[in-house]
Amino acid sequence: MMVSSSRKITLILGAELDKLVTLPLIWRAFAATFIVNLVLTAAFTSAGLQGTAGTQSILGTGLASMGYLQAGFIILGILATCSEYTGGQIRTTLTTVPWRGFQLSTKHLALAVVTIPMAFIIVASGVLYSFIMMRDTAAGFELDTMIKTLLGATGYITLTTLLSAAIGAVLRRTTPALVALLGYYFIVSPLSRDYLPSIKNYFPDTAGSYMYMPLSSEGINVLTPMQGTGILLLWTLLFITVAIVFYRERDA
């Protein structure tokens, strides 16, 4: 059957979206991330409220849980690509869609489509919670700063998810991918912040964190949000490219 190539993209994207939406673990991961994020935000908010009034920023408190929040999305990205490899689903996929590079790129696209709204909802709910709890005590803020920060945080989470998906596609097994990514984001990176201060800004997570970080107390950040986005985007594209190269070269 001949299908025009634009129709082909729609069909493959639809199939990839279908697979993502019907993975049971995906929804559990979303639900758990949402709940845990609210609990953590509540903890940070109540810790913030005990501090001196008028000095905390609502955005800072609402986004304080970002470091932990990204774990849920890392899991999500890994699940999206590694689930193909449990039980040989990958062979069915490649039988129906024999264009490998195309298929993997579409998978990342579908993942971004699912992640962006979810990330926005989860980030915004945290900020909203701390806004409701702290509006009497905290210093005021401007609306456009808040929108920029929320968009930055959503973008950061989406790119991190795509990066995790690419690494999942390279490693193909859930546990090693999970250990590698969690180990990097939660152990290696915080440590390297202390020991390698000169190059840390070019790591994907530190650079990415400037996408949503409020201005620091010195009044200026090392990187602007756009530079942070650029560096994280480069890392993500690099890993996706590596994943596609591997995917095309090796046995399914």
Place this chain on the structure above:
Amino acid sequence: MRAFNAELSKLFSLPGMWLAYLIGAFAPPLFAALDSFAEKEDIIAGVSTRLSEVGYIGLGGGVQGIIILGVLAVSSEYLTESSESGGGNQITTSLTAVSSRLHFLLAKAGAVTVVSVLLAIVAVVTTVSATNLILGDYAPAFEASRLIGAVCYWTFTALLAFGITVLTKNGIIPLAVLMINSSVVTISFLLTKVTKLAFYLPDMAGLDMFMSPSGGFHTPLTGGFIMFAWVTVLFLVAAVVFHRRDIAS
């Protein structure tokens, strides 16, 4: 005894386990070495406030390997094979061979305990030598009681990971929760800022066994008992649940 040997052989033949052993044996000295380099000048100048933690911080953070060990020991049994090779679960085979579920669980927990004690001893030796090598005469005094506390902390953590994975049957959740919670700034530590009750969480109590000789919330002994109580309760719950449910569902 044969079930125990079988479990040991499983622990040594799983490819993922080698990741656990590598991290468990090499991450703590690496941590400790990096920290020693960073603190060296302060320590020599005599202004370091963290001298008593320098080597031990590696043992606190290097517990990652042991978490992987505890989780994989259980979750590998539940991996579904591909439909081309029958779609089976290893747990079905294991329970056919060792039909008493309690024996199976005890043998597995025993094997995990033995391996984690050994791994912890290796980690202690490498960490102490790495710290001594870098700091020379300035290295902190390593007391036997604190080192034994570290070994206990590792073993209990492995058993906690083991118990949680028996309950969830899937490695992703316990691995994520425990790895994040033993990272540099832990969730439990943040919770201690909110409520004093968080000091009774297993990891906070367990760290008191060796991390803070003078300023801990609990004494090392109480900390150890609290963590041990968590492990016991969790293991009992896991045993009951494991005893009552269908094998693979």
